[in-house]
Amino acid sequence: MTAPVSPEQIEALFTRSDGSFVCARWGRPVVPIVFGVEDRTLMTLKGAIEAVVVLADHKMAETDPELGANLMMFFCRDWEELLGVPDLDRLIDGLAPLVQKLSESGANQYRVFRFDQAGAIRACFVFLRMDAELSQLPAATLALGQAAQSILLWSDRAFTESSPLGLLDGQAVLKPEIAAVIRAAYDPVLPAVAHDPSHALRIYARMQAQ
Structure with a gap:
């Protein structure tokens, strides 16, 4: 574009x-938490999220009163791993069918948004399967791209042809x-x-x- x-x-x-x-x-401060990465990568991810939040002139917080954390990023090697994450099926309706769909489609990323009564973003769940394509990206690049795609509810077609x-x-x-x-x-x-x-x-x- x-x-x-x-x-x-x-x-x-x-x-x-x-x-x-x-x-x-987002209608509330962003509280990120990341699963499945090393501490060094964790700092890179949170730094990218903070940079995009600052760009938007929005806010971050230490905890969300409703969910604890409201921007959750999950890294895995295989989609089936998500089925073993404790209580994830309570956060994501239809987790098992979703995992099957993602596995069959060969997808390497997926985002689920939740909204408050006014329609503003209340939570975002980011799932990344570290296939050969994503694994080649520097952590900072991957982090910034995901932060940008999580700060607004973009069209499902917004970045299919252009990063x-x-x-x-x-x-x-x-x-x-x-x-x-x-x-x-x-x-x-x-x-x-x-x-x-x-x-x-x-x-x-x-x-x-x-």
């Missing part, structure tokens, strides 16, 4: 494959247009959730004001 210079390009980032439009941001990341002096960074959309979507004058495509016009306007 080139730098979005029109509301239509922004609208496409939040228009799902069924044609519906929805843009939602939210680019390279600057050999280092992975958020593409400027994606960073600008994130900042604008978190502008306090905008609602936390919107289902009308005209919301893209409002994000566009905030981007011009940045």
